[in-house]
Amino acid sequence: MIERTPVLNFATHVILIFGLVIILLPIWLAFVAATQTLQAVNSAPVEFWPSDQLLVNLAEAWAMSDFGPKFLNTLFVATGVVVGKITLACITAFALVFFNFRGRVLIFWMIFITLMLPLEVRIVPTYAVAANALTPFQTIMDWSGISWLIKAVSGIEVALEWNLLNSYTGLILPLVATATGTFLYRQFFLTIPDELVEAARMDGAGPLRFLWDILIPLSKTNIAALATIMFVYAWNQYLWPLLVITDRANYGMVVVQLSDLVPDQLTTGGGTPTWHLAMAATLVVMLPPIAIVILMQRWFIRGLINTDK
């Protein structure tokens, strides 16, 4: 549409630039702090222009927090969560859409309703389950008398135990269930025409072959969109790893490491707060997901809007 609106155009740019300044300011200040020396960062008027200590501070923060192995851990866990979520979403939705059996709707709702139970609100009992992931089955067997029966017959005391604390499984497994992913895949599978299923069956393809050779190639855009969102989600996990991992030397995640960097009385022992290092570490930690969002912008937006979360 051709309209001449020079005043409004100017105002638009002013408003947008003002908004950008608000959005960029905190991170810019953090960046500037990360480029300064301990003395400079603690001198009263805040600096707005970077100094030359960035690399020194990055190196020191990196060594102090032992970021090397922690980045590998985080990358491993995030990849695990992404792969797990997409696989689970895909196979569950496939079973729900392409197989005919009773209770389909019930199972769909059972998964979908978990949306209402975010990890944060059920954190204490979920932690208790993670300490022994087989508790539910043990309890059920005890209550139903199966344990008693087994003991009476074979003399074996049933004591199931699977401790997930301080393990990759414990970090990944509770996070891979995905109501939104399943929903997204279900919506997509519902758009697959019946003729395609019939043709595949006529050609002698079983369900797994149909899934692998036809549906998965068709759902590549879905996968890219979901993967972007889920990677950011997994990388930024904080509360769960904070609780599950006490052995941070071996299983620590980078984001959790930030909790040790808060420069208060505890970490500095009443000394000068090491803001330059804390900010350098903050920058390092937030860089990978930001890079993903910027590089995969198209998929990211699509994923965000399609999953509604």
Next chain:
Amino acid sequence: MRRAYFKFSWIAAALLAPQLLIVFVFFYWPSAQALYWAFTLEQPWGGGNTWVGFDNFRKVLSDAYYWSSVRVSVIYALATTVLAMSMALTLAIFVDRQLAGYKAYRVAIIWPYAVAAPAVGLAFQFVFNPGAGLFSYINTIAPGWWDLSKYPWQAVTAIVIAGAWKQVAYSFVFFLAALQSIPRSLTEAAAMDGARPLRRMMDLQLPLLTPTFFFLLVINITDSFTDSFGIVDTLTGGGPFRATDLMVYKIYADGFRGFDYSGAAAQSIILMLLVMALTFVQFRYIERRVHYT
């Protein structure tokens, strides 16, 4: 509904099993456990839990600290939502004009979505820090006027601003998508009728955004109840004097630091009901949104 099916077989069961098992172990069991803890009390010398009815809830609801936590959570929820959404809406409407630099603006507004909550908290702790941050200017004029660790209202302001900052990107993406789905013919018709851009914003775009607006309103409030943990933990640690002890943070503190499982469970149940109520409302609006567009 679909006519062409595969016959149900062990394959379908095997495909469904993993997700169902995980959901059972990590969602339904803990939720049931929370219910169980909420209505029982662990005996101090062992001997399992005894049924205490609504005692735990009564205790929680008569605790002044709990109510101040509810109050600050509501303040936080409303303030972050209003701030983030108004900012996102303004930016989205102007970015949608697609002037030069449109793509750069868009990416510059979106990326904060990727910043982890504790990183936001830590960065803002520096920004709001009385000695070296933004307000150190004021403190050089009036020493001690700004100090997050002393004045509750300043700590609440800080977490609200940090929380809102983090939420802007999410709402922005949705507002922008909604704006771009407004049919071009509508805009053109309005332009032909002589509506200038500002008039079209007020009379065409804003009304068409209502469904998105309600949807985001609920999502933002729900998120602020559940996602605030990281920000509070690194920015204020719940202090000073428990002024920023949001509900999620209090559950964590009571459960893991105070080892009061029953009290934490009762609070979890209340929060769950709240989230469920909000999600229920959200579904109604999602439905409306689908009809609308």
